[in-house]
Amino acid sequence: MAARKQQLAVVLLFLLGGVLSFPLGQDRKDALTCGYEVSYLYSFTALCFGLRGKQQQVAKAAAAAASCHATKPNMLNVHLVPHTHDDVGWLKTVDQYFYGDRNDIQHAGVQYILDSVVDQLLKNPDRRFIYVETAFFYRWWKQQSSSMQQTVRQLVNEGRLEFVNGGWCMSDEATTHYSAVIDQMTMGLRFLNETFGACGRPRVAWHIDPFGHAREHASMFAQMGYDGFFFGRLDYQDRARRMMAKEQELLWRASDSLTPPVADLFTGILPNGYNPPEGFCWDQSCDDPPIRDDPDLEDYNVDDVVKRFMAIAENQALVYKTNHIIMTMGSDFQYENANLWYKNLDKLIRYVNGLQSNSSKVNVLYSTPSCYLQELHRANLTWALKTDDFFPYADSAHDFWTGYFTSRPALKRYERISNSNLQTCNQLEVLGGPVSRKGPFGGGDKKAMAVAQHHDAVSGTEKQHVANDYARKLASGWQHCQVFQSLTEADTSSSVSVLKVVPVSKATQEVRRNRGFAVNELVFQVQAPPLGYSTYSVSLLQDGSPPTSTQHRTPTVIQNKFLKVTFDPDTGLLSTETCPNDRPCVCVCSRYNASDGNNSLSIQPSGAYxxxxxxSTPFPFYSLQPQSSVVQEVRQWFSPWVSQVVRLYADSRALELEWTVGPVPIDDSLGKEVITRLDTSIQTGEYFYTDSNGREMLQRKKDFRPTWQLKQSEPIAGNYYPINSRAFIKDDVDQLTVVTDRSQGGGSIHNGSLEIMLHRRLLYDDVRGVAEPLNETSDIFPEGLVVRGRLLLSLDRPPSAADAHRPLAQEVVLQPLLTFTDGDLNPNTRLEFSGLQAALPPAVHLLTLSQWDKDSVLLRLEHQFQSWESKVNSQPVTVNLQKLFSTLDVLGMSELNLSANQWKDEMKRFDWTPQKGTGRPNLPLTSLQ
Known part of the structure; x- marks a missing residue:
């Protein structure tokens, strides 16, 4: 590390949970003045990075808005939106989809879609098209000639080609962490911004395929500057009620901590998912008849087509609120031959509108989501208000899409580790200075992580060969993400630690197969400084013999000053107690046998989705041969394929449960879904809490939905919710919090109980398109995949529980990167380093520090406590940026929106008026105080 500090302008994006103020101590026009206060999820930057001048941006944005076709105030305006939905991997890999390879699996070639659409847009200036997935568009763009690129720029500037959503992919909303979602959105939007300027900036979020919708996603979209959000999937009971009440378009208040309208987002539910109306699909993959408009031919069908279309439009208008309705004209990987679609859409518009001379009140036009949204805004109405989320999603009585919360748990863990690894390497690239940017660090890891956020990637709902491809891409990204040698420096004292040596468990021996032969493992506590590293040395005893450990009989109690854990002498099951309160918590492992679809209620089997x-009753396992070691560790076997290690560290408020599940046996021809369940004496009243994308906590209640009267048909699956990083149950005395190391599904099925699904192995496809069962095997585990994970349990009094579990969850999500070297270190090697002058306040978390361009970096700080959550840590916090870093001088900053593609002072969003007295969940949103 060079002794002299780097002088950098810092691009700053702040995610805030209360109020932060940032004194700079400088009088700079592009810097915030001392004491400037901002609230929750705001962002800042120092330099213009590719954004065009303000006047040019405003002019181009106005030109794009003017490109919307005129509507007619006294008619029903039908907005036809030509689109394609291009999964960034699902049945085929990303590469196979782009090139059109493996059409024996699915006929789809994204490069041909974009070729064909551009060609057809040029033939008729009235036509419109929207595109979503930047990962594919980026590939296609790189292959185009400069003249074709200029042609596409002109189409974008004229509003004929519109980008919606604009992230690298259309991310999943249940199993993604907000930090990775922000990154992938930033990557996609930055490319569009640098390539097309203001006219390429999406104004509408578009999540037409994810399987349920998270409140935190809406909050992020609002703070990225989007005017609206459209999606296609909605619980069938919720949709039925909203259709009757004309509430399929609403105002989503997506945060209970942000002052409205900061996280308010207009949200529209599309009428046909994302498909065209029945009978009006004119893609080469469809069987609907074309419009045959030669009256001299016997099969002339214009009158029939127009009549059917008019009926569909008028029926749709009955369940929406304005004289504007939207129709999605496209579907999965459509428009490879765009001429088929556009030729028939041109005719449809001409013949329907031709009836206006005969008093018809239907007006059809080519449109885009932003043009449609503009008309809804002009209507100046009040809208129903929603404050909860759209989980869980069911498309019929026995078909709850809650399995994918846990599907492919190994991939979910690998994605989470990869995110942590990427953040560390981003930080090292900044702290290492210019020399670190000359190495192999590249964008492959960022692109791999961005692709992994896709709603058929980390969700676990892809074919097995596609899941393997996602993992390979992540692994390749790791190779680019190296520890930079420039971070070492001399003149630092060595670190000292005390080791305990533990024999390798039987479960570990079985998991590693023939890939290792060590007989012992090291277990010891480490301390690393913030935004830094520590070095530890390990060596044999002087006589050359390895340390040994002593085996003991199972202890009745293991404990530290915070926590006491007892084990039943007969079953080996553990119960956790805090010393002051004596509130038991029994942990059991169980399994559900999966439905094969062969019963009287429904033919629906369990599957990837x-x-x-x-x-409704799980099958319990029973603990066999518990063992203990000198390291406050108890090893348990519940069955030959389910085991657990219980660890309690000194000075830790959390109990660690390391679970190993698999190979899940299927010789009885039954799929199995393994859970861990925590049964307590906490009086929950059937309430429990789960996080939204790792960010804000939401209150849940068994068999209850805040905005409609639920008719429960699946008592287990219908009460499962996504748990991205933590969940808890509480009463006035105690709070039991579980922190997960990956996204998982879970719920509170019984009063005082919290269960989390660990692993799934299934024998039937659930008929949602993937066309293969979730039956994971590998070359190493041909008899079934073995998965290992970790849960952290803490039992605290509610006033202090949030202060403990939020930082703990962040530590698990963004865990330290471990690197190893053999032999003696250079005597001048720096053994410890911190990039901060001092630790941040407990309420503040450094989420992102990455290089933006040569002389500026991107920084995200977040106030991580909700406004109601903590008496101490929900309060405003002051951060002095000039005194923040130990190796960087902050020269100045300017403010950007959350996704870094727009100056914050230029971020003008539509204002919407909520209806009074609606939207608040019928739950006591009690404080944790």
Whole structure:
């Protein structure tokens, strides 16, 4: 590390949970003045990075808005939106989809879609098209000639080609962490911004395929500057009620901590998912008849087509609020031959509108989501208000899409580790200075992580060969992400630690197969400084013999000053107690046998998407041969394929449960879904809490939905919710919090109980398109995948519980990167380093520090506590940026929106008026105080 500090302008994006103020101590026009206060999820930057001048941006944005076709105030205006939905991997890999390879699996070639659409847009200036997935568009753009690129720029400037959403992919909303979502959105939007300027900036978020919708996603979209959000999937009971009440378009208040309208987002539910109306699909993959408009031919059908279309439009208008309705004209990987679509859409518009001379009140036009949204805004109405989320999603009585919360748990863990690894390497690239940017660090890891956020990637709902491809891409990204040698420096004292040596467990021996032969493992606590590293040395004893450990009989109690854990002498099951309160918590492992679809209620089986056990009562395992070691560790076997290690560290408020599940046996021809369940004496009243994308906590209640009267048909699956990083149950005395190391599904099925699904192995496809069962095997585990994970349990009094579990969850999500070297270190090697002058306040978390361009970096700080959550840590916090870093001088900053593609002072969003007295959940949103 060079002794002299780097002088950098710092691009700053702040995610805030209360109020932060940032004194700079400088009088700079592009810097915030001392004491400037901002609230929750705001962002800042120092330099213009590719954004065009303000006047040019405003002029181009106005030109794009003017490109919307005129509507007619006294008619029903039908907005036809030509689009394609291009999964960034699902049945085929990303590469196969782009090139059109493996059409024996699915006929789809994204490069041909974009070729064909551009060609057809040029033939008729009235036509419109929207595109979503920047990962594909980026590939296609790089292959185009400069003249074609200029042609596409002109189409974008004229509003004929519109980008919506604009992230690298259309991310999943249940199993993604907000830090990775922000990164992938930033990557996609930055490319569009640098390539097309203001006219390429999406104004509408577009999540037409994810399987349920998270409140935190809406909050992020609002703070990225989007005017509206459209999606296609909605619980069938919720949709039915909203259709009757004309509430399929609403105002989503997506944060209980942000002052409205900061996180308010207009949200529209599309009428046909994302497909065209029945009978009006004119893609080469469709069977609907074309419009045959030669009256001299016998099969002339214009009158029939127009009549059917008019009926569909008028029926749709009955369940929406204005004289504007939207129709999605396209579907999965459509428009490879765009001429088929556009030729028939041109005719449809001409013949329907031709009836206006005969008093018809239907007006059809080519449109885009932003043009449609503009008309809804002009209507100046009040809108129903929603403050909860759209989980869980069911498309019929016994078909709850809650299985994918846990599907492919190994991939979910690998994605989470990869995110942590990427953040560390981003930080090292900044702290290492210019020399670190000359190495192999590249964008491959960022692109791999961005692709992994896709709603058929980390969700676990892809074919097995595609899941393997996602993992390979992540692994390749790791190779680019190296520890930079420039971070070492001399003149630092060595670190000292005390080791305990533990024999390798039987479970570990079985998991590693023939890939290792060590007989012992080291277990010891480490301390690393913030935004830094520590070095530890390990060596044999002087006589050359390895340390040994002593085996003991199972202890009745293991404990530290915060926590006491007892084990039942008969079953080996553990119960956790805090010393002051004596509130027991029993932990058991169980399994659900999966439905094969062969029963009287429904033919729906459990699969990658759907969770449907064949009984509401799980089958328990019983602990066998518990063992203990000198390291406050107890090892448990519940069955030959389910084991657990219980660890309690000194000075830790959390109990660690390391679970190993697999190979899940299927010789009985039954799929299985393994859970861990925590049964307590906490009086929950059937309430529990789960996080939204790792950010804000939401209150849940068994068999209850805040905005409609639920008719529960699946008592287990219908009460499962995504748990991205933590969940808890509480009463006035105690709070039990579980922190997960990956996204998982879970719920509170019984009063005082919290269960989390660990692993799934299923034998039937659930008929949602993937066309293969979730039956994971590998070359190493041909008899079934073995998965290992970790849960952290803490039992605290509610006033202090949030202060403990939020930082703990962040530590698990963004865990330290471990690197190893053999032999003696250079005597001048720096053994410890921190990039901060001092630790940040407990309420403040450094989320992002990455290089933006040569002389500026991107920084995200977040106030991580909700406004109601903590008496101490929900309060405003002051951060002095000039005194923040130990190796960087902050020269100045300017403010950007959350996704870094727009100056904050230029971010003008539509204002919407909510209806009074609506939207608040019928739950006591009690404080944790």
């Amino acid at each position: 759907i969770f449907r056990p064949n009984s």
